[in-house]
Amino acid sequence: MLRRASLLLLLLPGFALAQTGTFGSVTAFVTTQGTTGQANRAECASTTSTATWNLTAASSGVTLTAGDQWRLFASSSACTTGTTLPSTFLTDVLATSTTQSVTGVFVQQMGTEGGATCTGANDQTINLCVYFKPGPSSVLQPQLVAQGTFNFQTAIPPAPNLNSSSPGDAQLSINVTSGTETATERAVTGLTFTITCTPPAGGTARTATGNAGNIVCNGLINGTAYTVTGVARSPAGNLGAVSAQLGPSDATTPLPFVDFWTVYKLSNGVETGGCGTGGAGTVAPTLALLGLLLARRRRS
C-alpha cells in the first residue's frame, strides 16, 4: 500500500509537468567559437564542428534514476509535448543531473535535423528540444523537459564602406560604415570591422578592429603612404568581401602632427602652464578672506 502511494506521488509531478507545459531551458554554442546560440556558415557545413548543449530540466517533475537518458532533438517547428519521443534524434545521453552539459553534438546534424541550410542569406533559427527518456527502473513517462533555440547565421556581410581617412602622428583614423546589402549579403546587427593598413612593398601591415565609426590603425611609419582596406565580420564569424581600397594618398599618410600646445610653444608663447602666479596669487586669497570676514560679521 505504501509502495503504491509512493509511486503515485512520483508520478504526479511528471504528469503535472506534461500537462502544464512548464519546461526547462537549453542553450547551445559551437565549442570552438565559445559564443552562445549561433553558428556561422562554415560551422554549419563542417562535418567536424561540434556544439555543447547546456540543459536545465524543469525543476519539478523529473527524479532521475539509473539508466535514465536525455534525448536531444532539433526541429524546425516547436518542440512537441506528450509522452511520445521523436523517433529521429541527434543523440541520447545518460542523464546524470537535471542541470547537465552535453558535448560533441555535431553542428551539421543540428542544422539538417532543424531544417536549416548553410547557404541562406538570412538567419535561420531552429528549436532545440530535450526529452526525458526513462530508464528501466524509472516510473516516469517520457516527456519534454527543456527547450530553446539556436541560430544559424549564414548571411555574409557586405564589404564595408571606407568613407574617409584622417592622418595622425603614426596613425590613421578610418571612418567605416556597413556596406549596402545585396541579394546574398546582409548587414546583420553587431557587425565588427577589421581595417588593414598596408605600406608599400616590404613593410609590415597593421590591423585594427572596431565597430562602425572611426577605427584607428596605430604604429604606422610617418611619411609613408598606406593602402587601407576593410572587411566586415558577422557576430557568428562570417567574413564578408574586402572593401574597395583607400589610398595611397596624403589622407593615408601619417605625419608627426603637433597639437595646439606645441604649436603655441613653437611660436614662443609665454604661457608656461600650471597655476596662476604674480598678482593673482595674492588677490584670490585676499578676496576669500574678505568673504569669510563678511559672512562672519553678518552672522554675529
Next chain:
Amino acid sequence: MKKVLLALALAAAAFPAAAQSPVITVKESPRWGSFQVSISPYSPNIDSEFAAGSLQPYATVFGTGRPLMVQALFNKSLWITEFGTLDLGVGAGYWEAWGQGVYFSGTTIVRGGTTSIMLIPIQAQVSYRWEWFYERFEIPLEPYVRFAIVDTIWSTSGQNGVSSWTTADGTIQRGSGATFGWSTTLGLALVLDFFDTGLSRQMDYDVGINRTLLFFDFTRSSINDFGAKNSWQLAPSYWAWSIGLQFVF
C-alpha cells in the same frame, strides 16, 4: 447651537476645495538670492601676444569660430531695497574648442590628428540690479552691472591626452593650468513676470521663484594673471555678449 453646526458644516465643505485650489497670496515670498544660466559665443584672445603677420597659433589650429560657452551663476542677495538688489555670488562655466594638429612641410601647413583646448572659468562676483523701473512704473526692464574675479582652469590636449612641451633645458611644461583675471558686465533683463502675473504668482507659491528674467549682456574681461609676463590671454578681445535666464528666489 444650530449656528455653530452650520458654521462647522460650511468649514468642512470648504476645506477640500481649499486643498484642491490653493489660494495664492498677493504678497510675494521673501527673497534669498538668484540662479542663472547663460550661453555666450567665446573665443580666447591667445594670439594677442604674437605680432601681426607671424603665425597665430590659436587661429591656425582652431580657426576663427566662436564655440558656445555655458555658464551658471548662483547669487546670495545681500541688500534688497526699493531701488534694486545687491548680490554676491559664485559661478562656473564650460567651453571647449576642437581643431586639427599641424605639420609644417616647408612653407606649407598640413593638418591632421585632433587637438583641443578646454576652459572652465570659476568666478566670484558682485552685482547690482536696478529694479526701480519695474517696481515703481511697471516697466519690465532691469539694468544690471556685475564685476567678477575669475580663475579659469584650462587644459590643452592632443592625440595622446593632455599636451606637454619640453623646453631646451629639459623642463616639461604641461599644457594645463589656471589663469586669473577679472570681468565686468553690463546687461539688461526683461522681467517675464510682467507678461503673466498669474503664472508668476503661481511659481512663487509652488516653488518660491519670485521673478524670472530673460537677460542679455555684454562682458569685457581680461584673464592673463593680471598682466603677469608668463601668462597668456584667455579672455576675448571684444565685449562678449551672452543671453540667459535668471530665476530670483
